[in-house]
Amino acid sequence: MTAPAARRGGLFDFGPGLAGPLQRYRWMAWITGTMLLILTVGVIVQLAGGGKGIVAIAGPIHGVLFLVYLVVGLEMCGRARFSLVRSVLILAAGVIPGLSFVMERKVSAELAARHAG
Numbered sequence: 242m243t244a245p246a247a248r249r250g251g252l253f254d255f256g257p258g259l260a261g262p263l264q265r266y267r268w269m270a271w272i273t274g275t276m277l278l279i280l281t282v283g284v285i286v287q288l289a290g291g292g293k294g295i296v297a298i299a300g301p302i303h304g305v306l307f308l309v310y311l312v313v314g315l316e317m318c319g320r321a322r323f324s325l326v327r328s329v330l331i332l333a334a335g336v337i338p339g340l341s342f343v344m345e346r347k348v349s350a351e352l353a354a355r356h357a358g
Contacts, residue, residue: 258320262313263348267349268348269310272306275355277341280299310335318331
């Protein structure tokens with residue numbers, strides 16, 4: 242009897258060991274990145290003399306989501322066998338507005354190429 246195959250074709254066809262962690266990382270990179278952009282806009286509005294409402298709401302939400310991003314990212318980096326330096330760079334992308342989107346695409350493309358070749 243053969244083992245059940247991972248989803249055939251597509252980006253997440255990495256087998257049972259990496260497909261789940263990569264998908265979770267991708268989701269959290271986008272969610273965390275979006276919240277960081279919202280928080281950045283809120284800080285700019287606040288500094289321009291606007292209210293503190295956006296920062297008061299988005300700040301704690303981003304903080305919690307960033308912690309989830311770190312856990313999910315560590316799992317994915319460990320399963321992908323990235324070096325310590327590479328892992329730190331991937332995780333640090335969650336604190337620079339917009340960089341988590343770029344890093345997510347680079348990591349996904351690298352793992353897809355690694356799996357294909």
